[in-house]
């Protein structure tokens with residue numbers, strides 16, 4: 001049963017170093033806070049793909065503290081891929097016994113079904129969808145329009161993020177953000193040392209096991225491969241996600257376009273071999289992939305399943321009858337029907353089509369926009385972007401504002417509109433301005 005009290009202070013608890021340090025200090029040093037613990041709500045949005053070690057440490061060290069002080073702790077997640085299905089409250093208790101790390105509809109469920117990976121091109125839209133929106137929805141529900149203070153775990157040297165948060169929440173009278181680590185002058189190192197001194201453990205960074213933002217440098221990629229080597233099932237999971245996306249789009253690679261399978265093959269060849277072996281026994285589908293680009297960020301894809309079976313059977317079917325069959329430099333066999341223009345970059349209007357045998361994980365997806373794209377392409381006419389769906393501009397505008405803050409979102413939307421000159425891009429600018 002949900003707790004009927006209206007919280008006055010809310011901590012968005014991401015399970016990582018920063019918010020854990022705040023929580024432990026509040027629970028163990030009453031002088032560090034100016035509120036009663038009865039008024040506190042701690043809330044975590046579960047992506048479903050967090051490192052198990054983070055979960056084990058929270059269960060061992062944090063849940064007992066929350067139980068001891070009777071602090072309300074809610075665990076929430078997306079109910080499905082569609083926001084219209086709302087969120088799922090996994091637990092909401094002042095005596096939490098376990099962590100629901102598995103979430104409900106996982107971020108990885110979405111990635112596999114869509115045949116993609118979290119994108120690093122903009123800001124963390126995966127996080128906005130799997131965490132930010134879930135938290136906002138739950139908090140709105142429990143605060144019922146009453147004012148509350150929202151503690152955010154930005155570190156003392158992250159003042160730019162603090163400023164951005166202020167910009168994003170202008171006009172939201174019920175929420176007042178505050179930043180305990182900034183007030184205390186604590187940076188990451190202080191938080192890590194504090195947790196080690198208090199709990200006797202090295203607290204790990206929280207993230208999804210495949211997080212592309214955790215592999216943005218050579219050293220970080222090597223550290224990730226080492227983590228996967230120690231926990232091979234998690235590594236194989238991440239590699240399957242990358243392979244699934246890569247098969248359907250040769251430009252994919254978990255590390256911002258770079259393929260993690262190449263890093264793994266170099267640093268942990270036994271894991272790469274296991275990945276290849278696993279793929280051989282994974283049910284496959286023969287996909288017909290059609291893609292059209294309309295400019296800087298707009299692309300449309302149609303995915304058709306032609307057949308299903310073993311990897312070997314699907315590759316044999318693909319190769320039957322010859323044609324432009326090629327093993328790409330990613331090691332994946334494709335039959336090209338139309339290749340996109342070599343060298344063309346993101347600001348293009350272009351098409352491509354190929355057949356590929358890929359794990360039977362991505363959902364077939366129709367897309368009538370491709371019919372128009374092929375007609376335009378055959379007649380040599382410039383590709384016309386598809387008409388915006390009802391509410392689409394508003395939803396994109398909302399995500400951009402959450403990800404970038406209002407001012408930057410507007411600047412980016414204007415750039416996009418100048419580049420694309422499409423009705424959708426103009427509607428996005430109008431939606432961002434209308435929300436100001």
Ligand code: SF4
Nearest residue numbers: 124126127207208211
């Ligand atoms: S941890 Fe990484 S992959 Fe997971 S939601 Fe956050 S940014 Fe996205």
